[in-house]
Amino acid sequence: MLELRAISAGYDRRAPVVRSVDLTIAPGESVGLLGPSGCGKSTLARVAALLHRPDAGQVVIDGEAAQGWRHRAPRRQRTAFGVVFQQPRLSADPRLALRDLVAEPLRAVGRSSEAADLVPELTARVGLGKDLLGRRPHEVSDGQLQRACLARALVLRPRWLICDEMTAMLDASTTAALVHVVEEYRRESGAGMLAVGHDRVLLERWCDRTVRWEELAG
Structure with a gap:
């Protein structure tokens, strides 16, 4: 189980972009997080992947609270995640x-x-x-x-995948190919997934359930 409990986060404690958000993803489940650009969903995804320390709240991975962030996270927790970002040239x-x-x-x-x-x-x-x-x-x-x-x-065969606008810059055929690879891996491994995006049709076809940002931030 991947649990985000009462997460508040941002880049200035005086003005967090994520405020007291709860989200739970079951093992093997794929959850789409739908919202407009700039709403805070990518920040929440980075918190979930232990790449951004929240200002408040707790991340719980398979029953164990996160013990650190980025390189300070224990290897067993850090390597539980595989992350694909929107802009590959910024992450390569x-x-x-x-x-x-x-x-x-x-x-x-x-x-x-x-x-x-x-x-x-x-x-x-x-x-x-x-x-x-x-x-x-x-x-x-x-x-x-x-x-x-x-x-x-x-x-590293992660147990959890975080796909943050993974297909936003891709054409339809490449999008279909990469979604197929992700789903094939998930079937084999039982990995859970959080897919962040603003394409409602894609997320609803791809994921077991889709959560709208306003429902979380509400």
């Missing part, structure tokens, strides 16, 4: 070839030796040809780079 190190980008989480947890097997498997799964793996982010399209970012999010 421009110096890394795509194969190294995908392997980045493995290096961070001392499992670099697994990259030789996992990177080819995952890049093929997300639809990246071998000819692209040596290229850097500026040498590929947004869709190709987002495929690599999704492979990176899956490489």
Whole structure:
């Protein structure tokens, strides 16, 4: 169970963008969070993934309260999450070839030796040809780079996926392909998911249930 309890968060304690929000996601469940740009849903997603410390409230992961944020979170909690952001160029190190980008989480947890097997498997799964793996982010399209970012999010086999406007910059065919990859992974692993977006039709087709931001922030 992923539980967000009375979360308030923002970038200025005097004016939080998220105020006392509660949200629960069951194991294996996919929840869509629908809301307009700038409402605070991406901030809430970052809190859920332990990437942003809330001003108040508690994140509970599989029955255990979060013990820290970002690099201060214990490895067992930090690696429970795979995150895909809206803008891949802002979340990808421009110096890394795509194969190294995908392997980045493995290096961070001392499992670099697994990259030789996992990177080819995952890049093929997300639809990246071998000819692209040596290229850097500026040498590929947004869709190709987002495929690599999704492979990176899956490489540690997370129990929870946070997809923050993952498809907002993609065409329809790439969107369909990446949603299929996510759902295939979830069927195999039993991972739960929070998908943030403003496309009601996509979220309602993709997720088990969709929550409107105004219902949370209400």
